[in-house]
Amino acid sequence: MKATFMYGAGDVRVEDVDKPALVEPTDAIVRTVRTCICGSDLHPYHQMPASEQGAPMGHESIAVVEEVGSEVTEVKPGDFVIAPFAYADNTCEICRDGFQTACPHGGFHSTLQAEFARVPQVNGSLVVVPGVDPETASEELLASLLTLSDVYLTGHHAAHMADVKPGQSVAVVGDGAVGLSAVLAAKQLGAEQIILMGRHTDRTDLGREFGATDVVAERGDEGVAKVLELTGGHGVHVVLEAVGHMPAYVQSYEIIRPGGVISRVGVPQYEDAPVGFGSLFGKNARLAGGPAPVRAYLEDAIQQVLDGTINPGKVFDRTIGFDEVPAGYAAMDGREALKVMVDPAR
């Protein structure tokens, strides 16, 4: 089968490897219907040291179950499922709290950019999409379902952890697929003013379609001044930070109003950051966010996609086959593509 590996910065290869087999009785083998490339895959694409041993890639997938272990009860062969990017038992105390990405028996997928994959902890992880046949479903529906594996629900997680409420002002830092998803999620939660900070008009146009009321293209001090101007000088109630680099963090605490919440879902490319009197503490600004426990939100989100309430799949602007995956990484890295979907049948 075809599978994606990274051998170092800029070096992505698709190789023929053996199809995976069941290991644990709680495993399943799934056949990929669609997978995709994530903004977070670009971090190793920039930074990974060259290696003889390729690292398997991919954590987003919608798939059909092929084979299940003896303890799998929640799905059966033939089911069309969504695989959250983190697997979890979904029964322990931490999962019951709604933080499945920190399940002590769970982990993060890293082999899903492939024709087939092994999924651990299936009972706690895979969720069946009811009444949809992936062979006949529209491309639009498949795209939206695929976003529930990570990108849309990562945006939703940002808004959920910030406890976005009707009438609030929200700024979204970053116009990538996660940022645009955060716009859509904030809109769903009733935000009144949604300020999208981004410079790429094709992306911010989709952001406006998703619910952004204002777009701020300026960065740094100018961007901060613009947001303050748009919010009566006070700053926003909520910042959803979907970048992960330090300038985005600094921008976030400069535009947050006293008592507001900065919710981060861009994977931080830093460990230390300002949190003292001059940044967060002095104005009682709060910091939230982390890897999205997609599993916690999946049933509700599937329903919203199926009934047409949301159409988050619009973040995909290119679909390729496995042989084009290296070019897909390059296109996302060069900002020629917003988010690239992989269809194994192409």
Place this chain on the structure above:
Amino acid sequence: MKATFMYGAGDVRVEDVDKPALVEPTDAIVRTVRTCICGSDLHPYHQMPASEQGAPMGHESIAVVEEVGSEVTEVKPGDFVIAPFAYADNTCEICRDGFQTACPHGGFHSTLQAEFARVPQVNGSLVVVPGVDPETASEELLASLLTLSDVYLTGHHAAHMADVKPGQSVAVVGDGAVGLSAVLAAKQLGAEQIILMGRHTDRTDLGREFGATDVVAERGDEGVAKVLELTGGHGVHVVLEAVGHMPAYVQSYEIIRPGGVISRVGVPQYEDAPVGFGSLFGKNARLAGGPAPVRAYLEDAIQQVLDGTINPGKVFDRTIGFDEVPAGYAAMDGREALKVMVDPAR
């Protein structure tokens, strides 16, 4: 009148100065009934560069109104009042959100360790204690009312910003007067398990009286291991951090469970701190806290003190006159006293 000034680290003096006068029509002049020394006063007591110009000290006071400006409508001469350590208009958007410590028209008191003081923004700041005559009230009642100027409501703010809920596990880092207040506040909000991290048994004994279910005297890795052991290996839902130094911050993120909240009210003596994947982000831990908007909580807390629900004044273990204030600082610094009250009549 007598007033307290700091001239540098370790150099506190009580001097005779002119009684303050009204400046703005929104001011009042108050006569101090009781004031006190704050743990945060010890930061300049350690660090302040020597200066020819003394810095006035003090931000906690219960007092009797002597004189009011022409625009003061909420209090009148003779009223017995509590002065929150921050003054605010209490009418702007930020105040209405409940973050009076960030009021654009407010500020922090720094002249209340004196026989008389000028209070700005009186309509938004001073709150009358109904039905209490300070001349005949018990020392116990006066002590508890004085804690509502800062220390108890700072502990309450920590618990409030962490949204402590019935049944939760809470760790309090620091056994100073704010930490003990945080124990009492967490108990009021229904916390089931309250782990007090502190090494001074006279203090932790009061912590147990206030509601601590466990005391952990160990620090660093041993302290972390102990808290994990007490919480089924998961860590606590909430950490209330009442110290402000980096080791307390590190301890906080090491004992917080996934999805938990670290709420800081110890004034941070650092600006940068770990917030990335290895500290907060990876486990979706949240960071909250800041200067307590005492004003937002004052009416409810006065009622709780008057009806005997809480008795936070037990944190005071020494009462002195103005001439002994320099010795009071030294006693708190040397941990001979937990918190020192000043009675101008002594």
